[in-house]
Amino acid sequence: MRLLTRLLAPKSVAHAHCDLPCGVYDPAQAMIEAQSVKAIAEKYAANEDPAFRARAILIKEQRSELVKHHLWVLWTDYFKPPHFEKYPQLHTLFNEATKLAGAGGTKGSVDVETADKLLAKIEEISKIFWETKQS
Amino acid sequence: MRLLTRLLAPKSVAHAHCDLPCGVYDPAQAMIEAQSVKAIAEKYAANEDPAFRARAILIKEQRSELVKHHLWVLWTDYFKPPHFEKYPQLHTLFNEATKLAGAGGTKGSVDVETADKLLAKIEEISKIFWETKQS
Amino acid sequence: MRLLTRLLAPKSVAHAHCDLPCGVYDPAQAMIEAQSVKAIAEKYAANEDPAFRARAILIKEQRSELVKHHLWVLWTDYFKPPHFEKYPQLHTLFNEATKLAGAGGTKGSVDVETADKLLAKIEEISKIFWETKQS
Amino acid sequence: MRLLTRLLAPKSVAHAHCDLPCGVYDPAQAMIEAQSVKAIAEKYAANEDPAFRARAILIKEQRSELVKHHLWVLWTDYFKPPHFEKYPQLHTLFNEATKLAGAGGTKGSVDVETADKLLAKIEEISKIFWETKQS
């Protein structure tokens, strides 16, 4: 990790989520879980011990569920009608991203590529999120 | 948020947490929840409606618990004996930080200053965390 | 409840939800929680005891969260691209319904009317759901 | 699904559960999870992929636990002493039904017949439940 990134990291990540609402939102929460899902898929491929694989699958299931949850929170709680007007692709993007963390995605698959597709979708959402924060 | 920060943000936050372990850790998870706790305390102070305040207290309780959980995970799962040797203050730091998210801290108090103290402790932890990642 | 309805009830409700997927889905799960939310709002209005009201608010928060969760599951896991093509209002419908169970809806309000609006939205979703099951 | 059933379904299912109490109860919640358990057992039998089977077992465990929980709620929160007097078999019925969703039942077995036995027990409970609602 480059020094610049490291210095900014602790300050750049304080955005999330609850439903008071506290007003703090951040796609980082979904991204972190998706990165975990990818790392699990890589470790699964590298380790044939059945006990390890059973653990990997159950943890991947939990982490994928967290990805879905964090994305749903952004879609329902953060994004408002004007955002959906400005970004008409947003509904489909969230629907596809959450599907990619479900049975047809990282829950049902142990392939690293599936996790990569999920990460790419979250990046797209994240990009839009930060654009809306700027304006 | 400055452009530089925004550009780095989506990329700089993918670090967390489960116990496969996936190897992904990030103090950002605790920090995000603590920022939420602070925002809740501010909204509590600004709104005297009893129904709102009851909600604020219950959500603050949940978010404080998440802070504790994310910090415990770092202390037990990420940090190893050599870290504790190099940073002898680390045990006390985590013990104080988690206490600051509990009954004697942000759970038991609605003061914004208590949340600020918690955030400062997490910053200290975060600084050490990133130092260990660099070496 | 009419006899006919009662007789059919036990047989007509087996539809839901997980992400194996088991293939069992049913808007009834969201509807049941929303009915609970409405009943809580009514009991809240009828009882000024602060301890009762604190309990009512925390349970309403949990039940509203369950409404959101059950709806998100339908939106992501049950509905597929052809459904969204045939029912272009579906994304907005789900987004509005889940918002109605959140901070701007039954979580943030103790009004019975808010719960009624949520129930009406779920009815709309339910109607479409059963149409798609028939075809 | 027959048309009549379908038409009634959305209206006939609003009954459940929390402990305010909201007064809304419905055996449908247990039934839905038990139907899911049965569907999982069927899919397990039809798919020998070890990763799929590991997922099926963990989801079956969760859904069986939900069956137990929903039944316990009915037994403790909905049914009152006069019901137990009128239906002296009720305690045994609930005890057997919850055991059928546990280690000696759908948690410990992947057989479809075990799930069928569980469903039959819930039907019996459901029948009594609706009788008590009518009187």
Place this chain on the structure above:
Amino acid sequence: MRLLTRLLAPKSVAHAHCDLPCGVYDPAQAMIEAQSVKAIAEKYAANEDPAFRARAILIKEQRSELVKHHLWVLWTDYFKPPHFEKYPQLHTLFNEATKLAGAGGTKGSVDVETADKLLAKIEEISKIFWETKQS
């Protein structure tokens, strides 16, 4: 606490619960939560601060739910038909005990006496439990 009790304590408490089943059960789990419920009721009576009381109510709700859960587990998972034959009062005892931890008991009341009644019921269950372990 007397010395004798203290010395035995760490060794005498290893009994619980899951549904593998591991075979480890212990009424202590329900008792611990019920003792917590009583302590919360006492602290509630002694502290009129509304923020403290809101916290007390929400934590009492959670701990009462845990009492119910631990008792349900004993009733369904530990006790078997021969126990119910030998102790015909067992069903009613568990039904009353779990009701005492619900809306009509420690969830719905802040009275210390209600918590005492709950504790007494759990003592009765505990006595029978240990008798069955001895035989």
Place this chain on the structure above:
Amino acid sequence: MRLLTRLLAPKSVAHAHCDLPCGVYDPAQAMIEAQSVKAIAEKYAANEDPAFRARAILIKEQRSELVKHHLWVLWTDYFKPPHFEKYPQLHTLFNEATKLAGAGGTKGSVDVETADKLLAKIEEISKIFWETKQS
């Protein structure tokens, strides 16, 4: 179990945990879960059925997580600075005990010896805990 132990058991175990705080703490909660973990490891070794083993691994994961949680609660919520002064080994003891319930311990291993090591650490913590209660 000896008669003396049995007689004392129901009375000697009421110590735990929440964060009101209720003031009720007890290492028994962690011990009970760790005993369960050991029993699971023994049953795993004795049963080669893959479906049973998948269940054993997922339940062992949950129970190990509960061990970690109960220990963290003691470390943060029960123990205070004077305790850490008097028992300078306490931080390391808790850190090692929670690691023994994680990926490098009972989560990642199915060996009975690993569970025994965890139990021994909890005994050490328990001994110190009861000393602090006496003074």
